[in-house]
Amino acid sequence: MNHFMKMWGIMKETLFECHGHLMMGGADYAASRAVHEKGPDRNVIASELRALKEAGVIYFRDGGDALGVSRIGREMAAEYGIEMVTPIYAIHKAGYYGSIVGRGWRDPEEFRTLTEGVKKAGGDFIKIMASGIITFKRYGDLSCPGLEPEELKEMVRIAHGEGFRVMTHVNGPETVRFAAQAGVDSVEHGYFSDKAALEAMAEAGTVWVPTLAATAAFVGRSGFDRDTAERTVRVQQEALAAFSDMGGLIAAGSDSGAVGVPHGEGTRREYELLAQAGITPEKIRAGNEVLRNRFRRGE
Numbered sequence: 007m008n009h010f011m012k013m014w015g016i017m018k019e020t021l022f023e024c025h026g027h028l029m030m031g032g033a034d035y036a037a038s039r040a041v042h043e044k045g046p047d048r049n050v051i052a053s054e055l056r057a058l059k060e061a062g063v064i065y066f067r068d069g070g071d072a073l074g075v076s077r078i079g080r081e082m083a084a085e086y087g088i089e090m091v092t093p094i095y096a097i098h099k100a101g102y103y104g105s106i107v108g109r110g111w112r113d114p115e116e117f118r119t120l121t122e123g124v125k126k127a128g129g130d131f132i133k134i135m136a137s138g139i140i141t142f143k144r145y146g147d148l149s150c151p152g153l154e155p156e157e158l159k160e161m162v163r164i165a166h167g168e169g170f171r172v173m174t175h176v177n178g179p180e181t182v183r184f185a186a187q188a189g190v191d192s193v194e195h196g197y198f199s200d201k202a203a204l205e206a207m208a209e210a211g212t213v214w215v216p217t218l219a220a221t222a223a224f225v226g227r228s229g230f231d232r233d234t235a236e237r238t239v240r241v242q243q244e245a246l247a248a249f250s251d252m253g254g255l256i257a258a259g260s261d262s263g264a265v266g267v268p269h270g271e272g273t274r275r276e277y278e279l280l281a282q283a284g285i286t287p288e289k290i291r292a293g294n295e296v297l298r299n300r301f302r303r304g305e
């Protein structure tokens with residue numbers, strides 16, 4: 007199938023963006039932040055929603071931000087024919103990765119308080135940060151250690167107890183496995199998952215949102231190792247194929263808005279990279295629907 011036919015096949019369909027950040031503009035993070043620092047800029051949010059709509063996106067699950075942008079964005083999204091859900095802000099362990107998208111906890115009581123804060127703010131689900139981000143300096147390296155199994159279990163217990171589903175930023179074989187075993191409802195990124203991690207996700211019925219476009223955007227970027235970035239994408243695609251064979255659930259989310267992942271373009275790229283990994287459109291559609299039902303507003 008030539009490139010045009012493939013694109014046409016995608017264009018006939020409506021797309022899901024199961025992991026994005028409306029607060030980020032797809033380029034420099036500091037610049038994106040500066041735009042909304044004195045309060046969410048509705049004009050900028052509108053242009054991002056327009057870009058998503060033009061790309062065919064009808065569903066957008068936000069990963070949270072620290073400035074209230076996704077909260078305003080959710081109100082505006084319907085105008086663009088987009089169903090949007092958001093955790094408002096993400097929740098991380100103080101001193102670990104995650105302050106750019108949310109707020110930190112030091113003990114379970116603080117985690118509970120932040121969970122209640124999401125409820126008061128009208129959040130649709132809880133987003134937890136369970137590991138660092140990929141450094142692209144050396145293969146497999148992450149920016150900080152992952153959470154312990156007991157911490158993950160406690161967070162999931164509290165969030166589920168409050169009636170929330172749990173979206174989980176997590177990389178690294180052990181932490182992905184611990185997260186799946188703790189009962190999180192989705193694994194975001196999930197890089198460097200080994201066989202045991204994949205089996206744990208498949209067994210638990212975890213939806214995996216692999217954000218291939220976000221790592222592909224690091225291939226050839228200055229300051230980062232090209233071979234490491236390429237290998238990271240390739241190994242993730244191989245893991246996805248294996249997970250799909252196990253009957254695992256996969257949903258399309260590009261980390262739309264992250265560096266090198268402009269809204270609209272990023273979602274399309276994610277579908278291409280999933281197709282390249284051998285994940286069929288039927289599989290993606292099924293995973294997307296499970297995720298959408300699981301993370302519905304107010305459930």
Ligand SMILES: [Zn+2]
Pocket residue numbers: 025026027069261
């Ligand atoms: Zn994200």
